[in-house]
Amino acid sequence: MQFPVEHLYAVVMAGGAGGLMLWPYSRKKIPKQFVDVFGSGTMIESAITCVSGLVLPENIYVVTNVQGEMMMRRSLPWFPSENILVEPVARDTAPCIALATAYISKKDPEAVMITVPSDLLVLDKRLFGEILNTGVAVAQDRKSIVTIGVTPDHPEPEYGYIQIDKLQAAEDSLQESTVPMFTVRAFAEKPDIKTAQEFIDSGDFYWNSGVLIWHIDAIRREFERSMPDLYKDLQSIYDVIGTERERAVIEDVYSWLHPVSIAYGVMENAESVCMLAGKFGWTDLGCWDDVLKIDGKDAGASEEADFNMVQVDTANNFVKKSGKKAVAIVGLEDIIVIDTEDALLICRKGHSQDVKKVVDILRREGLEDYL
Numbered sequence: 001m002q003f004p005v006e007h008l009y010a011v012v013m014a015g016g017a018g019g020l021m022l023w024p025y026s027r028k029k030i031p032k033q034f035v036d037v038f039g040s041g042t043m044i045e046s047a048i049t050c051v052s053g054l055v056l057p058e059n060i061y062v063v064t065n066v067q068g069e070m071m072m073r074r075s076l077p078w079f080p081s082e083n084i085l086v087e088p089v090a091r092d093t094a095p096c097i098a099l100a101t102a103y104i105s106k107k108d109p110e111a112v113m114i115t116v117p118s119d120l121l122v123l124d125k126r127l128f129g130e131i132l133n134t135g136v137a138v139a140q141d142r143k144s145i146v147t148i149g150v151t152p153d154h155p156e157p158e159y160g161y162i163q164i165d166k167l168q169a170a171e172d173s174l175q176e177s178t179v180p181m182f183t184v185r186a187f188a189e190k191p192d193i194k195t196a197q198e199f200i201d202s203g204d205f206y207w208n209s210g211v212l213i214w215h216i217d218a219i220r221r222e223f224e225r226s227m228p229d230l231y232k233d234l235q236s237i238y239d240v241i242g243t244e245r246e247r248a249v250i251e252d253v254y255s256w257l258h259p260v261s262i263a264y265g266v267m268e269n270a271e272s273v274c275m276l277a278g279k280f281g282w283t284d285l286g287c288w289d290d291v292l293k294i295d296g297k298d299a300g301a302s303e304e305a306d307f308n309m310v311q312v313d314t315a316n317n318f319v320k321k322s323g324k325k326a327v328a329i330v331g332l333e334d335i336i337v338i339d340t341e342d343a344l345l346i347c348r349k350g351h352s353q354d355v356k357k358v359v360d361i362l363r364r365e366g367l368e369d370y371l
C-alpha cells in the first residue's frame with residue numbers, strides 16, 4: 001500500500017559550519033550549503049530537489065541558523081518562510097533533528113520523516129526516489145529507523161560507516177521491492193583511516209549517506225531512550241509551539257544544549273535499524289577532488305584557449321574560474337586551480353582535503369577577509 005503523501009515530511013539539515021574544504025568558494029559568510037559549485041544552483045537547492053518529487057512542498061522543512069535563514073530568503077524566495085526553523089546556535093545534528101521532531105510531531109502525530117543533509121548530491125534521482133519510497137514503507141510498517149548506505153570505494157575517515165548483518169540480508173529483503181535491505185549491526189562514526197580500510201576489507205561496511213527515514217514515534221522513542229535530557233527539551237519546545245513563548249523557550253533550551261551529532265547521540269545505540277543500499281550516485285562534495293569527479297572537465301591536453309583561459313603544454317588539470325581575469329597555465333599536470341575574485345587556490349589533485357589546513361592558517365593569522 002502506498003504511504004499517504006500528506007503524512008510524509010522531509011527535513012533538510014542546513015546549519016552546519018563545515019565545508020571549508022571547498023574554500024575559496026565556501027566562506028564563513030557562504031557556508032557550503034549555499035555554494036553553487038556547478039553553476040546550476042546551490043547545494044541546498046539540490047538537496048530540496050532530491051526530496052521534492054516525493055514530499056509535498058508544505059511538508060519540506062529546513063533547519064538552519066539566522067544567517068542561513070537570510071540566505072534562504074534571498075536565494076530561494078519561493079521556499080515557504082514558515083518552514084524554515086531557526087536555531088539560535090549550532091548544536092550539531094541531534095538537536096537539529098529534535099527541533100524538527102517537535103514541530104512535525106505537533107503538526108502530524110502520524111508523520112514519517114526523511115532527514116537529509118543539505119550537502120546531499122544525488123546523480124540518479126529516479127533510483128534515489130525508489131529507495132526513499134521503500135524506506136518510507138519500511139519505516140511505517142516496522143517503526144524502525146532506515147538508513148541509506150553507499151558502497152565505499154576508498155577508506156574515508158570523514159564519513160560514518162554502517163555495518164550490516166549479512167546473515168539477515170536475504171530474509172529481510174523486501175519481496176515487493178528491488179532495493180536491497182539489510183539489518184544494521186553497528187554504526188561507526190569517522191574512524192581513523194586504518195580502521196576505515198579494515199572496514200572496507202571486511203566487506204560488510206557501507207558509508208553512511210547521512211539520510212535517515214523514521215516514523216515520528218521511532219524518533220521520539222530513540223531520543224527518550226538515548227538522549228533523555230534532549231528529549232525533555234524537545235518536549236518543552238513541543239508544549240509552546242504556536243504560543244508567544246515559542247522563541248524564548250527555544251533560545252533558552254539552546255543556551256544549555258551541548259553539541260551532539262545524531263550518529264553519536266542516537267544511531268550508535270539505536271534499536272531496530274535497517275539499511276537500504278543502491279548505486280544512486282551519491283556524493284557529499286566534501287572537497288574539490290569530489291567536485292572534479294562529477295564536473296571533471298579536464299582542461300586541454302596540449303594547447304588551447306577557452307575564453308580568457310589559456311593552457312600550454314598541460315594535461316589533466318581542473319580549472320574553475322569566475323570573473324574576467326585571464327588565467328594561463330603552462331607545463332602543469334594534475335593540478336586543481338580555483339580562481340575567485342579575491343582568492344586563488346592551486347592544489348595537486350588528490351590533496352584537496354588539505355585545503356582545511358589553508359583555512360586553519362588563514363584563521364590563525366587573522367586573515368579574516370579571506371575566510
Ligand SMILES: Nc1nc2c(ncn2[C@@H]2O[C@H](COP(=O)(O)OP(=O)(O)O[C@H]3O[C@H](CO)[C@@H](O)[C@H](O)[C@@H]3O)[C@@H](O)[C@H]2O)c(=O)[nH]1
Binds near residue numbers: 092189263
Ligand atoms: N541545523 C543544523 N544543521 C547542522 C548542524 N550541524 C550540522 N548540520 C548539517 O547536517 C549535515 C551533516 O553535518 P556535517 O557536520 O557536515 O556532518 P558530516 O561531518 O558530513 O558527517 C555526516 O555526513 C556524512 C556523509 O556526508 C556521514 O557519512 C556521517 O555519518 C554523518 O552523517 C550538513 O548538511 C550540515 O549543514 C547544526 O548544528 N544545525
